[in-house]
Amino acid sequence: MRATIVSGLLASLLTLASAQVREVWRYVYTPPQDDLAAQLERAVRLSDGGLMLLGWVETPLNGRDALAIRLLPCGAEAWVYQVDGAGFDDAFVDAVESADELRLLGQFTDADGYLAAQVHRLTPAGQPVGVFTLSRTPNSHLRPLRFLYFEGELYIAAEATNGNTSQLALYETQWSGYSLLLLANLRPWGVLPGGVDYIQRGIVYGTVASAANSVDAIFRAVDSFPYRYSSASRGVDVPIVAGVALNSSDIDDYYVGIQSEDSRTGEDVVLIRHSSWASAVWGYRYTNQWHDDYAEDLAVDAQGNADLLVKSVLWRGEPYERRTMRLMRFSENGRLLSDAELVEDGRPFLSGLVRINDTGQRYVAVSGAVLPDAPQGVSLLARVDASGRFLWQLPSDIEYDALFAEPDGSLLTAGLLVFEGQGFPTPYYRRLVAVRYAPNGDLDGNGCVDDADLLGVLFAFGRQGADLAADLNGDAIVDDADLLQVLFAFGEGC
Incomplete structure (x- = not known):
């Protein structure tokens, strides 16, 4: 029954081009030539409500230049910062605001072909202040991952590779730059950055080889003992996503979603909640012998409930193989509260994001979905x-590639825009794009803000909760502000 309902909803999507939200603004970055690509590595929301788009852009002469674009809250381009290294594989991968300046973390290939990590300091207006290159072993790679915070101090996590050995390299901030704090025997896969306050401590998650020739998941903070997870099947366990939850003692707990291989059920998803001192609180293994499951993203609400976005591949390798996107919700005590199929079919590159705003409203962005009569x-x-x-x-x-749920009910997004060019064979071009969306008052999604939408707000007036469609401004209550938004938009699209 649920699949039938979802199918009917999806079938109506393409006829609802303006369904309940509108584009406030759209920014598109165009490379110097049409046949040159640009790639988004990360988008960072700034304190003023603007965005930093970080990645690389192809150049006609020497491969890829590191690229950073600052967007104002209105979507206008404030400045573009492009850096050409000595090699061909340059990119900016993260950014933070610190002491009235912007710090950009980038990877740059040196003249000998080895990856190096640099921190570029800029003024808010985009003027370069200085560049600091992180120390590394000669003739080795240092791939920067992210900035992270621990007890209010700023650190840098990177992957140091020397031959066939991969290690986590942590750098601490000093008055003269950054110095190597430690090398840990784990291959880092991702970073949960934490926050500038004392409580929100960042963690690094990765993998380590075990004595049984398997791969275990491992995660740790800057100065804590690591937590190691190994499934009973002795397969491959890789941490993919992570989130943070504030518990009753005002000290962070962490959620980690692990991709776990099982000899009987194939690929499973394991969700673990553990304390900041690396002790497990509970774990849940999501498994099904009829399909493989892959963790896509994770979000945690203010009550500590976790929303896990999962891609399921049914009947892998069969002619009727199918990929779906599911959203699972877990209580803070580890109970599965809901398991809903959002997309019933998708392309091999099906992926998704999930976000929860401060009042508990949930948003998802899915790429590569297959919809009826769609491209x-x-x-x-x-x-x-x-x-x-x-x-x-x-x-x-x-x-x-990025989704930010704003306090006013709007959404900031960033990603890639792929379109066809002219010629044979047909060329495909990629552009960096950022869009802000906001509710338009069309509650029933018929393309017209009319009496039905006004009545929808009036009938829900005064109700509170995170799941009210009539709550347009994201404050978890249907009030005068939502009514005025519908009144001001009345008649649009009719």
Whole structure:
């Protein structure tokens, strides 16, 4: 029954081009030539509400230049910072605001072909202040991952590779730059950056080989003992996603989603909640012998409940193989509260993001979905309730790589725009794009803000909760502000 309902909802998507949200602004970065690509590595939301787009852009002469673009809250381009290293594989991968300046973390290939990590300091206006190169062993690679915080101090996590050995390298901030704090015997896969306050401590998660010739998941903070997970099947366990939850003692707990190989059920997802001192609180293994499951993203609400986005591949290798996207919700005590199928079919590159704003509203962005009468693959932006039911949904031409749920009910997104050019064979071009969306008052999604939408707000007036479709400004209550938004938009699209 649920699959039938979802199928009907998806079938109506393409006829709802303006369904319940509108584009406030759209920014597209165009490379110097049409046939040159640009890639987004990370988008960082700034304190003023703007965005930093970080990645690389191809050049006609020497491969890729590191690229950083600052966008104002209105979507206008403030400045572009492009850096050409000695080699061909340059990119900016992270950014932070610190002491009235911006710090950009980048990877640059040296003249001998080895990766090096640099921190570029810029003024808010984009003027370079200085460049610091992180120390590394000669003739080895140092791939920067992210900035992270521990007890209010700023650190840098990187992957140091020498021959066939991969290690976590942590650098601490000093008055003269950054110095190597430690090398840990784990291969880092990702970083949960934490926050500038004392409580929100960042962690690094990765893998380490075991004595049984398997791969175990491992995660640690800057100065804590690592937590190691090895499944009973002695397969491969790789941490993919992580999130943070504030517990009753005001000290962070962490969620880590692990990709776990099982000899009987194939690929499973394991969700573990552990304390900041690396002791496990509980764990849940999501498994099914009929399909393989892959963790895509994780979000945690203010109550400590975790929303886990999972891609499931049914009947792998068979002619009727199918990829779906599911949203699972877990309580803070480890109970599975809901398991909803959001997309019933997708392309091999099906992927997704999930975010929860401060009042508990849930948003998902799915790329590579297959919808009836749609092109080869489209994206889907949606707001869902706690059980995974769509409150609104919008098809899109953007492959989403970043999603930010704003306090006012709007969304900041960034990703890639892929389109066809002229010629044979048909060329495909890639552009960096950022879009802000906001509710438009069209509650029923018929393209017209009319009496039905006004009545929808009036009937819900005064109600509170995170799952109210009539709550347009994201404050978890249907009040005068939502009513005025519908009144000011009344008649649009009719």
